[in-house]
Amino acid sequence: MWPGAVRGDPRTMPIIEVNGLRKAYGGRPVVDGVAFAVEEGEVFGILGPNGAGKTTTVECVEGLREPDAGAVRVAGLDPRGDRDELTGILGVQLQESELQEKLTVREALELYSAFYPDPADWRELAERLGLTGKLTTRFGRLSGGQKQRLFIALALVGRPRVVVLDELTTGLDPRARRDTWKLIEEIRDSGVTVLLVTHFMEEAQRLCDRIAVFRQGRVAALDTPAGLIRRSAGSTVISFAPSRPLDDGELTGLPEATTFERRDGRVTVHGTDTTVNAVISLLARHQITAHQLRVVDSTLDDAFLQLTEDQED
Numbered sequence: 151m152w153p154g155a156v157r158g159d160p161r162t163m164p165i166i167e168v169n170g171l172r173k174a175y176g177g178r179p180v181v182d183g184v185a186f187a188v189e190e191g192e193v194f195g196i197l198g199p200n201g202a203g204k205t206t207t208v209e210c211v212e213g214l215r216e217p218d219a220g221a222v223r224v225a226g227l228d229p230r231g232d233r234d235e236l237t238g239i240l241g242v243q244l245q246e247s248e249l250q251e252k253l254t255v256r257e258a259l260e261l262y263s264a265f266y267p268d269p270a271d272w273r274e275l276a277e278r279l280g281l282t283g284k285l286t287t288r289f290g291r292l293s294g295g296q297k298q299r300l301f302i303a304l305a306l307v308g309r310p311r312v313v314v315l316d317e318l319t320t321g322l323d324p325r326a327r328r329d330t331w332k333l334i335e336e337i338r339d340s341g342v343t344v345l346l347v348t349h350f351m352e353e354a355q356r357l358c359d360r361i362a363v364f365r366q367g368r369v370a371a372l373d374t375p376a377g378l379i380r381r382s383a384g385s386t387v388i389s390f391a392p393s394r395p396l397d398d399g400e401l402t403g404l405p406e407a408t409t410f411e412r413r414d415g416r417v418t419v420h421g422t423d424t425t426v427n428a429v430i431s432l433l434a435r436h437q438i439t440a441h442q443l444r445v446v447d448s449t450l451d452d453a454f455l456q457l458t459e460d461q462e463d
Contacts, residue, residue, distance in 0.1 A: 184367070
């Protein structure tokens, strides 16, 4: 368990509540009636194209920006009116974060620890995040992945109940990104609530318990990753090379199949999970072997594109 983490009960009242949130710049609404609730102990994802209102919404949750209308509560606190108290329970990793280049990892951890009356043991955090060997390294000499680990440590050093991670893995190589995902899973397992803003569909699908998809300043959909995928119009595709000829009439009669095609000795069928089961049964009845069988399901990318297809850049 992470230092100072307290496991939450998902059946308790939401730890983050956003209702009717509105924010405009120059008369143009950027956030237009956003509402959602985050349960304690979950990873709640926020997805959306650039300009969809994600960062503005999160900044209102953090108390960095004042909404024009609506209400935001974090553990019952008003992020603006109760800012001092909120800093004791909310950890933040901003979309763009920097430290003094000459500041060492140890100095940064000690400095941030001094901001809290009962901080976590920064040495333990450094060990858990693989920073022990970098304590004397200056910030400017850290790699991108090491900087992100340091920012996670700084967000956790105050023993927060909620941590906001905004575009956490942008710019990281695939290995560093996957290592960071493991860290987020450990943080979630310790009971800390995570509000995650991301552009990576794979990241959201792996980490998030639920996702709010933003579109033009509003929440276009809110569901589990699997639920969002089920909503999409994307199809399941099964393709194979049959060991012997298969009659077209058999393929056109498959349940829920939308199209099929033959190319270079392969058969490709578009449909649903039901179609896949029917194809397998059909092949078994005719004692046909499916060589190089591939099944590709709809993905979170499909759902995201469908929900945000007319979002302006």
